[in-house]
Amino acid sequence: MSSGPAGSSIEMRNDAHNEEDKDGILRIAIIGAGTIGLSFTGLHLSHPANRDGGRTVEIRIYDPRPELRAYVERMLPAYLSPSPAAGSLQAPSSSSSDSKVTDRIALPPPISSHTLILSPTLADAVSTAHIIQEQGPESISTKQSLWSEIESLAPPSALFWSSTSGIPASVQSQAMRNPKRLLVVHPYNPPHIMPLLELVPAPGTDLDGSDSDIQRTLAYWRRLGRDPVVLKEEVSGFVANRLAFALLREGVELVNRGVATPQEIDRVVEQSMGPRWAVRGPFWSYHAGGGKGGLKGILGNIGDTIQRCWDDAGKPDLKSEGRESEWVGRLCEAVDSSYGKLGKEDLKDRDDKTKRVLDITRGGTTS
Secondary structure, three states, rough: OOOOOOOOOHHHHHHOEEEEEEEHHEEEEEEEEOOOHHHHHHHHHHOHHHHHOOOOOEEEEEOOOHHHHHHHHHHHHHHHHOOOOOOOOOOOOOOOOOOOEEEEEEEOOOOOEEEEEOOOHHHHHHOOOEEEEEEEEEHHHHHHHHHHHHHHOOOOOEEEEEEEOOOOOHOOOOOOOOOEEEEEEEEEOOOOOOOOOEEEEOOOOOOOOOOHHHHHHHHHHHHOEEEEEOOOOOOOOOOOOHHHHHHHHHHHHHHHHHOOOHHHHHHHHOHHHHHHHHHHHHHHHHHHHOOHHHHHHHHHHHHHHHHHHHHHHOOOHHHHOOOHHHHHHHHHHHHHHOOOOOOOHOOOOOOOHHHHHHHOOOOOOOO
């Protein structure tokens, strides 16, 4: 990635990039320890690629929430693989309760060679980091202020990743001196299980340089068995969300029309396109459905039906009617009556089944 005048600036970034090799420690700062932040923390700590070959990982978590240590000790074990029993994370007896003192948490085998630190300040978290991964509030002003501060505190070679659900890098980085350093790394939840990562750089970012931030990011995630996709343009919601929201929109339309209930629509997806698309995506599937004619053949055969469905597609409007509109209330009540309040066991069941599906479709490479 270009970063000002050629020569000294590039050399400085390369020298700093080699810091990991000097002591064998990969230092990662996690900014924001919500569901996504802890899921990524679990992945960084417990993936075999970060345990093998003598590599040591140091994670520093910065999150201003109260009782952070108790929260991390309670929640993180669910994201570790293999997953230790709840409560197996412990603070060393020498740790201090003083909020100005760095707080270390003891990790269980087989990841006990790694280090988990709760940083009292943003500076403590990022000042020596090779990777800075942010999962803060979905607020433009908050992210702009945060990245400007991170840039002033972090090493010049550090990778800057945002796990935002929809705020482009070009918007988040407007207060930065070198805005092209920031890269959206958008996961599909939960990232400690799901292989997909959408990498979305700001316009004009160097995508091909061998030492570019894009290539360094791709190398890291591929080593962890992830399947990153680099988007060529910033689009609202990125790709995965746009596809998912399109299906959700049509599901909402069918419920509102009374064609089917939310539970029935879920069953349709689970018993048809869900399993099919877990194996091959929609373009491959319809290409195969066209026989010898491929996608062109299927468009020729049922193109009129496809067009009628597109013409008849629903357009429920959250913006003009508001999130508390009558149809939203009816829809949410219908979903609540079908599923009630989901608990930890429901989510664990989902995650366990998803892992088994991915183990089949990816040949056992989900760890």
